[in-house]
Every structure is written in C-alpha cells, then in structure tokens.
Amino acid sequence: MTAHSTYEPKTGIERWLDTRLPIVRLGVEMLDFPTPKNLNYWWTFGGILTFCLLTQIVTGVVLAMHYQAGGASAFLSVEQGIMRDVNYGWLIRGIHANGASMFFIAVYIHMFRGMYYGSYKAPRELLWLLGCVIYLLMMATAFMGYVLPWGQMSFWGAKVITNLLGAFPIIGKPITTLLWGGFAVDDPTLNRFFSLHYLLPFLIAAVVALHIWALHVPGNNNPTGVEVQTKADTVPFHPYYTVKDGFAIALFLILFSVFIFYEPDALGHADNFIAANPLVTPAHIVPEWYFLPFYAILRAIPDKLSGVIAMFGAIAMLFILPWLNTSKVKSMRYRPTMRVYFLIFLAVCLVLGWCGAQLPDDPVIPGVHTFTLVDSDLNSYVWLSRISTLYYFAYFLLITPMLGLRETPLPVPDSISKPVLSGEAAKKD
Numbered sequence: 001m002t003a004h005s006t007y008e009p010k011t012g013i014e015r016w017l018d019t020r021l022p023i024v025r026l027g028v029e030m031l032d033f034p035t036p037k038n039l040n041y042w043w044t045f046g047g048i049l050t051f052c053l054l055t056q057i058v059t060g061v062v063l064a065m066h067y068q069a070g071g072a073s074a075f076l077s078v079e080q081g082i083m084r085d086v087n088y089g090w091l092i093r094g095i096h097a098n099g100a101s102m103f104f105i106a107v108y109i110h111m112f113r114g115m116y117y118g119s120y121k122a123p124r125e126l127l128w129l130l131g132c133v134i135y136l137l138m139m140a141t142a143f144m145g146y147v148l149p150w151g152q153m154s155f156w157g158a159k160v161i162t163n164l165l166g167a168f169p170i171i172g173k174p175i176t177t178l179l180w181g182g183f184a185v186d187d188p189t190l191n192r193f194f195s196l197h198y199l200l201p202f203l204i205a206a207v208v209a210l211h212i213w214a215l216h217v218p219g220n221n222n223p224t225g226v227e228v229q230t231k232a233d234t235v236p237f238h239p240y241y242t243v244k245d246g247f248a249i250a251l252f253l254i255l256f257s258v259f260i261f262y263e264p265d266a267l268g269h270a271d272n273f274i275a276a277n278p279l280v281t282p283a284h285i286v287p288e289w290y291f292l293p294f295y296a297i298l299r300a301i302p303d304k305l306s307g308v309i310a311m312f313g314a315i316a317m318l319f320i321l322p323w324l325n326t327s328k329v330k331s332m333r334y335r336p337t338m339r340v341y342f343l344i345f346l347a348v349c350l351v352l353g354w355c356g357a358q359l360p361d362d363p364v365i366p367g368v369h370t371f372t373l374v375d376s377d378l379n380s381y382v383w384l385s386r387i388s389t390l391y392y393f394a395y396f397l398l399i400t401p402m403l404g405l406r407e408t409p410l411p412v413p414d415s416i417s418k419p420v421l422s423g424e425a426a427k428k429d
C-alpha cells in the first residue's frame, strides 16, 4: 500500500470507522495507487480475471440451488432441470460453463504476459508464486466442475484422471480410494467433488486477495521492466486504469457473449449429452481444451508413472521460473534472442494442445499412419508431442538460465518516462 494516504475522513461516522476498521482508507489507497503510466492492454487481464472469478462464483451459487449431486439425479437435474425447467437456467449455466473457458483464456494470457515482461522476477517472486497456486486451484476446480453434470465425458474423465494418481507407489492407491470415497468413481466421488467444487473458488478468492496485496508492495511491473523511480513515472489507478480495465472487460464480454448466445456448446464435448454409463467407454476420452497441453505431455511418455511425473513437472516449472531466469533485464522487449525462443515456446504450447486432442491412433497426415523409422506402433503426433515436451522442459531448464548469462540485451531506458515521452515504446513492441 502507499505509505501516505490522501484519505481524510470528513464526517463523524467516517472518523469513527477509520480509527476502528480503516476499510474506506484501504479502498481509497487502492484507487489512488501510483501505477506505471505505460501499462498496455496486456495489463488489463488481472481485472478481467477478477471479473471472471466473481461471475463464476455468482452463477455457481445459483446453479447449486438447482443441482442434485447424485449418480441417479445429477444428469437430469442439469439437462432437464437447469437447462429446460429453471427460468433462465440455460443462461446461468451457459455463463458458468463457458465462463470457465473464458477464465482460462484470460489466465493463460495473464501468465504469458508475466513471462514475456519478466513480471515474476525479483521483487515479485511471491506475487508470481501466489499466481501459480491460484492456477493449480483453478485447474482442480474446473476439473471437479466438469464432473458434476455426470455425462459420459464427466464420468470417464474423472476415472482417467483420478486413476493417474494410482501410478505413484505406496501413496497412490490410498489417495485414489480417499478421493473416490470407495473403490470406483461413484456417488460418493460425485458428492465430494461437488463439495470441493463449491469450496475451492472461495479459497481462490482468498489467494487472489494475497496476490493483489503482494502486487501492491512492489507495485506493478510495466512493459519496459524498469522499476518506477519518481512520481512522474506513474498515474493514479483511478480513473486511468479503472477506465482502461472497464473498456477491456467490455470487449471481453463481447467474445464471452458470442459463445453464450451463438456457440454455447462449441467448447464442450458431444459425449457429455449422454448420461454417465460405467459400462460403456467413450471412443475418445479427452479433457477440456485448457488441460490438453498437459494431457499431451502425459501421453508423450509410454511409462505411466513417468508420464504423470512429467505432467506435474510441467506445472512445477512455473513455480521455479523466478529462480531459473538469470537475465538482468526483465522485459523481452530488450531481449531479442529470448523473444524468439519465447515465441517458439508459445507455439509449442499450442502444438501440445493440438496433440492432446488427437485420437491415439490418429495419423497426422491422412494415410500416413506411422513414423516407421523409430517406432512402428506410434503415429507421428506422438513424436510431435515428444519433441514439443522436450522443448517445453528445455525452455525452462536450459534456455532460460543459459541465455540470461550469454545474451547481449538491447539498451534499456533509464526510466519509464523516457521511452514513453520519446515514443520508443511504440517502435519496439
């Protein structure tokens, strides 16, 4: 928070409150917060994410009023009850189900923004780590939410993913049994998933509060990666960024509405319109799009335990990233070589996502089934996943530490005001 507050309580009630719980002061300090004046639109995604979280919580609470967590009733309570009988149930569910995808689109942009501009580097490591915790919680919440409609993909997705934990020696099986509430995915599993799916968003909200607190100690990073030096480098958060964030949220809502009103099922899977049936395995079990890159990493490795370790390892890379980056320059705006590797990394994540969606026996090129030189049982998309997985880990463990030591960055401006006033920023991005 700012060291000096501009807030002066005027009325007796305001003074009374301010000496007991200075919550109004806190609000005013946040609105006045000196924010770098050169933040671009990539910095609006924090606000967009806050909006997404609130939307998910509000619509989720309403959905829970009509949802019935039971193997025999869950599917009907959603597909018949909420989608047809409840007034505007289709809309609330449309917002919540598509909202999950919108939330992930926003979080991925937010994370890649942080990676590009080096926002995770000192003194913002803890801010980044809290973000990683939020991301983990988001994945757990989304996974459990997808199970609730108890369609075919809900059921089989839950089965495949929970079974992965069983790969760990000794602890694997007891954890799976605990998670299932028995010896198979069944009613008790659905009940505990519902309970946790309701709980976790509030935990996320609490970690977001810490995240924003940790942001207000060092203040925002900015596209130059040069820290704020004088007041001239900043503007108050309100009205400058309240307006900018508001405008970005309005644009985001247009995309969101396109999905809700025109393509409400585009991001879902057709099999989830069929009630869960433990006796019929779907032809192709795929997770939601936002898990696909990790699913590809899991399937790239033939050994189950190694695959699971690689999948969790891929997420663990994010946690250690602040200590892998050896560069003295934060922003990739001044790191042309690193920028190329970063763009390849971005492409590799997309390729992994695409690979994760392929059928195990899909050929990449129709008619060309196998990459016979190496392994006649595997098709070429498996090899694409393997090469991409290698790059994914190399980016974190080799490229990021080594390039930071070897590269010659471009000259970094002395202060934020300099490139803004001379118009350099526009030329360099």
Ligand code: HEM
Pocket (backbone or CB within 6 Å): 042, 043, 044, 045, 046, 047, 049, 050, 053, 107, 110, 111, 114, 117, 119, 120, 124, 127, 128, 130, 131, 132, 134, 135, 204, 208, 211, 212, 215, 219, 220, 221, 222, 318
């Ligand atoms: C519910 C999810 C999240 C919410 C509501 C949220 C919220 C915010 C807000 C409001 C800001 C300030 C505005 C901005 O820089 O965009 C911010 C900054 C930041 N967030 Fe998040 N965040 C979330 C998830 C994450 C995740 C998953 C990560 C990384 C793994 C992350 C890393 C960061 C970093 C590094 C900054 C500082 C950016 C800078 O100043 O350059 N956040 N976040």
